Amino acid sequence: MKDILLRTRKAAALHTPTNLGAQATTDIAAALTGVLADTFALYMKTKNFHWHLSGPHFRDYHLMLDEQGNQIFATTDALAERARKVGGTTLRSIGHIARIQRLLDNDADYVTPQDMLAELADDNRRLTGFLGAAHTVCGTYNDVATASLIEVWIDEAETRSWFLYESTRPALGATTR
Numbered sequence: 001m002k003d004i005l006l007r008t009r010k011a012a013a014l015h016t017p018t019n020l021g022a023q024a025t026t027d028i029a030a031a032l033t034g035v036l037a038d039t040f041a042l043y044m045k046t047k048n049f050h051w052h053l054s055g056p057h058f059r060d061y062h063l064m065l066d067e068q069g070n071q072i073f074a075t076t077d078a079l080a081e082r083a084r085k086v087g088g089t090t091l092r093s094i095g096h097i098a099r100i101q102r103l104l105d106n107d108a109d110y111v112t113p114q115d116m117l118a119e120l121a122d123d124n125r126r127l128t129g130f131l132g133a134a135h136t137v138c139g140t141y142n143d144v145a146t147a148s149l150i151e152v153w154i155d156e157a158e159t160r161s162w163f164l165y166e167s168t169r170p171a172l173g174a175t176t177r
Contacts, residue, residue, distance in 0.1 A: 018085070018087040020141060023141075024141035025087035026088065028083070028086050028088065028137055028141060028146060029083040029084075029088020029089060030088070031137040032079055032083040032088070032134060033083055033089075033090045033091060034102070035079060035127070035131055036079040036090060036091055037097045037100045037101040037102075038101050038102055038126075038127055038130055039072060039076055039127065040076060041097065041101040041103040041104075042072055042103055042123050042124070043069055043072040043076070045103070045105065045106055046069040046120060047069045048106065049065055049116040049119075049120065050065035052110075053065070054113065055113045057167075061116075061167065064164075064167065068120075071156060072160075078149065082146055082149060086143065086146065102126070102130065103123050103127065114168050117164045117165075117167050117168045118168050120164050121160075121165045124157045124158075124161035124164065125157075128154050128158055131150050131154045132154065135150045135154070138150065
């Protein structure tokens with residue numbers, strides 16, 4: 001009897017009651033999990049660049065990337081918990097992230113500070129697009145709670161992108177080569 005109960009518990013799907021239908025649960029959780037993988041990839045790249053910065057603007061860029069990394073990391077738990085709250089599952093490992101992330105890693109030995117900021121600005125813009133696509137999925141199923149959270153994350157990614165872009169612009173009157 002004990003063995004049967006154990007097998008039954010192991011075989012039972014993780015079930016979270018929700019007002020969403022089965023297809024909505026599947027689609028929304030998948031969209032959120034994809035965004036979550038990209039969010040972890042962006043977090044890691046942001047910290048990588050934070051740790052490997054050099055040059056005359058080191059302090060300013062180092063602090064900005066630390067703030068941005070903290071903001072990005074703060075969204076990971078909310079994303080994963082939302083996927084669970086709607087009745088789905090989410091990431092289970094670093095390998096799972098690697099299999100589904102759409103943002104590319106950067107393992108280069110050296111990247112100039114300007115290239116770091118430009119790459120992160122582009123990645124944040126791409127994340128905004130992924131979030132927008134997830135928002136569309138939520139709209140399809142009238143999941144206003146998840147859509148509302150996504151709107152905040154879009155605004156945060158747009159702000160990060162803006163700060164990174166502005167940090168790469170030459171000072172007024174400066175000459176470029």
